[in-house]
Amino acid sequence: MASAYKAGRLAAVVTDEDIAADPRPALQKVRELRQAAEARGENVADEIMKLERQLFQECIAESQGR
Numbered sequence: 001m002a003s004a005y006k007a008g009r010l011a012a013v014v015t016d017e018d019i020a021a022d023p024r025p026a027l028q029k030v031r032e033l034r035q036a037a038e039a040r041g042e043n044v045a046d047e048i049m050k051l052e053r054q055l056f057q058e059c060i061a062e063s064q065g066r
Contacts, residue, residue, distance in 0.1 A: 023058040023062065026055055027052065027059055030048065030051055030052045033048070034049070034052060
């Protein structure tokens with residue numbers, strides 16, 4: 001089976017500063033990386049899936065003014 005897509009690579013692409021400034025571009029980066037890994041048949045780490053959900057929730061909260 002293909003190797004698991006590591007959270008370390010994601011951390012190199014998405015920084016805390018990216019998320020603090022505006023979570024939308026960070027969410028887009030995470031989604032693109034996850035989808036690319038899945039397209040290659042790699043397993044995606046649970047941490048990446050959790051980060052994507054968290055960023056999505058942050059985007060929703062910002063859009064609602066929270």
